[in-house]
Amino acid sequence: MKKTVYLSLILLLACLLTECKDTATSFSPGPGDSRITGTWQLVERYFSKDSVKSILTEVLVPRSYTILVGNPPVEKDTLITEKDTVFVKRDTSFYTTKYYSTTPAQTLTFGTDGQLTPSGSEMTYYAPIKYYRVDTTYPDSLFVNFFISTNRATIPFKQRLVVQQDMLMLLTNCNQTLPCYSKFVRVK
Structure with a gap:
């Protein structure tokens, strides 16, 4: 009798588990x-x-x-300034321009279906991004929304975009008067 109950329970659980499906739709x-x-x-x-x-x-x-002062001795609090040697961390960050040769190729491919494909060791920033959409809601500027998919959520973030013939620039803020940028030329 116990074996029948256990077997029935196992079959019921197996049926329930086969019915579990990922209901998340593809983005x-x-x-x-x-x-x-x-x-x-x-x-x-x-x-x-x-x-x-x-x-x-x-x-x-x-x-x-x-310290003890006087006769009879009385405790007295005092503050003494002494020299000490310590390591102090200093931010020595700076801005630089890096130029890339054609080999090894560092590329971004913007698909006609809205998919983004990075290629190359310098494209790790774009590795978690799977999709993009150009946002033209701002009248005087062009932005691109990049979409990161994680934990069944698709999160967009904006980056400024400049397109001039066969040159594309992705601009980011870097807390100075000139924006930081990545400049690309069209391959295909």
């Missing part, structure tokens, strides 16, 4: 924009190069002590 950003569809090769990048340097520095450090 589609829509058709690609003809101005940027195709393969683009990275030729130049202007970016912030992060750097932190530790410097050995002498600093004045206040320390409090309790």
